[in-house]
Amino acid sequence: MIRNQWYVVLESNEVNNRPIGATRLGEKMVFWRDQAGMVNAALDRCPHRGVALSAGDIQAGHVQCPFHGFEFDALGKCVLIPANGRNGVIPNAMRLNSYPTYEAHGLIWLWWGSQPPVELPAPLPGGRGGYFKARSRATWDFALAGVASSLQLEGDAVKRARLVLSGVAPAPWHASAAEQELVGHKLDADAIARAAAASVKDASPLSNNGYKVTLLRGAVEEALSHLA
Helix, strand or coil: CCCCEEEEEEEHHHCCCCCEEEEECCEEEEEEECCCCCEEEEECCCCCCCCCHHHCEEECCEEECCCCCCEECCCCEEEECHHHCCCCCCCCCCECCEECEEEECCEEEEEECCCCCCCCCCCCCCEEEEEEEECCCCCCCCCCEEEEEEEEEECCEEEEEEEEEECCCCCCEECHHHHHCCECCECCHHHHHHHHHHHCCCCCCCCCCCHHHHHHHHHHHHHHHHHC
16 A cells, blocks of 8 residues: 555444454454544554454543553553552553544544655635445455545535545546536435446456446445435
């Protein structure tokens, strides 16, 4: 993966009141919400005995290891070792590799890199967005096809549209033809159907993945219908 970029890693509704484990960017990560509702992310491995933190709990906004109850804050710092007591000394090495996150449009973004995160712009007025993925198994599986959508509406009409498709090309695919079917039109069933058709109009499937054309068309319709 390209370093020092933001990547969408989960949908907002996938992180609730329990830690969730997911493999992203080749790493096993744990995601949880703190007391302010902010999403935090870190390597899913307790530095003490290597236990998966995603099997643990959340205490006062900290992710808690299920083995010995070690607690870690949003920055990955260990804030409690129960056996040492509340005032016990905590070794500096007892910390997690944590990752900056950003939440908008129903999506959770993660900064993957060593450089300081690039500041993301605030959502536009009238903005709607989301990420729809067609999958066959658990929520953290790679999607068979995915649609990241961002729309800006002015009144009933779509003023700006961005659609990016995943799981159907060697790299995320910018569906510009589908966007053109939306801009200047009301986001109704007809416009959604035209955009879905345009998204696969020039598709050239390989011998074993022709099913993805139909799958992707349906995914685009579903994604846009959620924003209507």
